[in-house]
Amino acid sequence: MNLVTIDRAYRVHIETFGCQMNEYDTELVRSLLKARGFTFTEDRERADVVLMNTCAIRENAHSKVYGHLAELKALKRQRHLVVGVLGCMAQNLKEELTETEPLVDVLAGPDSYRRLPDLLLQAIEVQEQGLKQRGMAVELSEYETYDDILPERTDGVNAWLAVMRGCDNFCSFCVVPYTRGRERSRDPQGIIRETEHLVAQGHKQVTLLGQNVNSYQFDAREGARLGAPGAGGCDWDFARLITAVADVPGIERVRFTSPHPKDFPPALLDAVAGHPKICKHIHLPLQSGNDRILDLMGRSYTRTEYLDLVDGIRKRNAEIALTTDIICGFCSETEEEFLDTYRVVQDVGFHAAYVFKYSERKHTIAARKYPDDVSEAIKSDRVVRIVDMQTGIAFRINQEMIGRTIATMVEGDAKRSSSQWKGRADNSLTVVWEKDGSRARPGDLVPITVSRASVTTLFGTEAPA
Numbered sequence: 001m002n003l004v005t006i007d008r009a010y011r012v013h014i015e016t017f018g019c020q021m022n023e024y025d026t027e028l029v030r031s032l033l034k035a036r037g038f039t040f041t042e043d044r045e046r047a048d049v050v051l052m053n054t055c056a057i058r059e060n061a062h063s064k065v066y067g068h069l070a071e072l073k074a075l076k077r078q079r080h081l082v083v084g085v086l087g088c089m090a091q092n093l094k095e096e097l098t099e100t101e102p103l104v105d106v107l108a109g110p111d112s113y114r115r116l117p118d119l120l121l122q123a124i125e126v127q128e129q130g131l132k133q134r135g136m137a138v139e140l141s142e143y144e145t146y147d148d149i150l151p152e153r154t155d156g157v158n159a160w161l162a163v164m165r166g167c168d169n170f171c172s173f174c175v176v177p178y179t180r181g182r183e184r185s186r187d188p189q190g191i192i193r194e195t196e197h198l199v200a201q202g203h204k205q206v207t208l209l210g211q212n213v214n215s216y217q218f219d220a221r222e223g224a225r226l227g228a229p230g231a232g233g234c235d236w237d238f239a240r241l242i243t244a245v246a247d248v249p250g251i252e253r254v255r256f257t258s259p260h261p262k263d264f265p266p267a268l269l270d271a272v273a274g275h276p277k278i279c280k281h282i283h284l285p286l287q288s289g290n291d292r293i294l295d296l297m298g299r300s301y302t303r304t305e306y307l308d309l310v311d312g313i314r315k316r317n318a319e320i321a322l323t324t325d326i327i328c329g330f331c332s333e334t335e336e337e338f339l340d341t342y343r344v345v346q347d348v349g350f351h352a353a354y355v356f357k358y359s360e361r362k363h364t365i366a367a368r369k370y371p372d373d374v375s376e377a378i379k380s381d382r383v384v385r386i387v388d389m390q391t392g393i394a395f396r397i398n399q400e401m402i403g404r405t406i407a408t409m410v411e412g413d414a415k416r417s418s419s420q421w422k423g424r425a426d427n428s429l430t431v432v433w434e435k436d437g438s439r440a441r442p443g444d445l446v447p448i449t450v451s452r453a454s455v456t457t458l459f460g461t462e463a464p465a
């Protein structure tokens with residue numbers, strides 16, 4: 001490909017959909033574009049390029065992207081405008097998007113962002129000549145980890161830090177292995193250097209990211225990225241990595257998402273339970289509490305194994321908050337099988353649960369093998385029943401926090417009022433308190449005495465330090 005040079009600062013507007021990994025990828029894309037002279041605008045009316053970094057996991061993320069594309073039609077009729085679709089939808093729905101969306105000029109999948117600046121510049125040049133030509137880069141890579149790119153970060157308190165990319169698990173409902181490719185882990189020394197750099201920039205918290213973050217493994221002796229931790233294959237696993245990151249001077253808190261229940265060796269549980277800088281929160285996606293459904297989903301654990309893991313976590317440290325993901329109405333799920341899930345949610349007592357109706361994703365194992373045969377009405381009913389129960393559980397757990405004083409990291413203004421601070425407790429609960437008389441700044445750790453609690457938020461006052 002010929003490199004196209006930039007002769008003026010084209011303004012890019014980026015919209016990000018979906019998970020934290022996409023937010024991180026947007027920061028990578030900003031860095032790659034900035035290095036080639038692009039500038040950024042929050043106002044899409046003033047943009048030369050509009051990019052949508054998309055998610056293919058949930059139906060509503062799809063609909064939102066198509067909605068935004070429809071809105072861009074009018075804008076594009078009035079003037080030159082390059083429209084790009086990035087991320088998982090670009091990878092998974094490239095045929096659909098190229099056939100039905102003449103509006104889209106550039107498609108780039110998650111492993112192809114290094115090519116994005118050139119694709120955009122070519123699209124701008126072609127458009128300015130009054131021509132139409134689509135640029136596409138959707139190859140998946142076994143090696144790309146963007147290890148040498150420092151993301152252009154916008155959040156001053158927390159920094160996302162991807163430690164691995166892709167996923168080898170092939171859960172039958174999930175599109176990620178097809179949109180983000182096979183698992184690859186970054187060199188731990190690069191991750192530690194990046195953490196030191198983040199501290200120097202003023203970040204107090206890092207959140208380690210990966211589609212299956214706790215399957216991280218790296219053989220520093222071989223420079224290889226594959227192997228079997230604990231079996232003499234790899235000398236770095238996730239327990240060692242997260243401890244090394246938490247030991248970087250100046251880091252106050254380390255979080256991680258999203259883990260898989262099958263990858264929690266005792267060393268990792270001990271690290272989360274015992275290291276003062278590793279936050280006491282584990283997101284532990286259950287998906288279903290029934291063994292037949294778990295098997296159909298390809299989740300590689302049983303209900304008993306999951307509950308044993310919960311037990312192991314709580315025996316080490318009862319303060320660790322657990323959150324989860326649930327899918328209701330997966331292919332052929334009966335009422336009895338759903339009730340198994342209901343009972344696990346009831347018994348575990350999660351701090352929060354993200355509950356979804358099953359929705360078939362193109363190219364997945366489930367789409368190829370299992371009919372999506374539970375009606376929408378039954379799926380919705382099951383979601384409502386779990387959400388209703390979980391709401392009561394979360395309210396009860398939060399009420400138990402009243403009277404306690406908890407270390408809270410200040411994140412910024414509260415959503416409802418700029419006269420209040422919003423922060424996060426170690427266990428990830430949102431905390432809100434009055435700014436009046438407070439000398440706190442974003443990133444500070446402040447003791448807050450909880451006086452009131454709702455289902456999602458703790459309210460309190462600053463205690464003397």
Ligand code: SF4
Pocket residue numbers: 167168169170171174175176177211212260
């Ligand atoms: S572990 Fe399963 S659900 Fe998670 S990204 Fe991989 S395939 Fe998808």
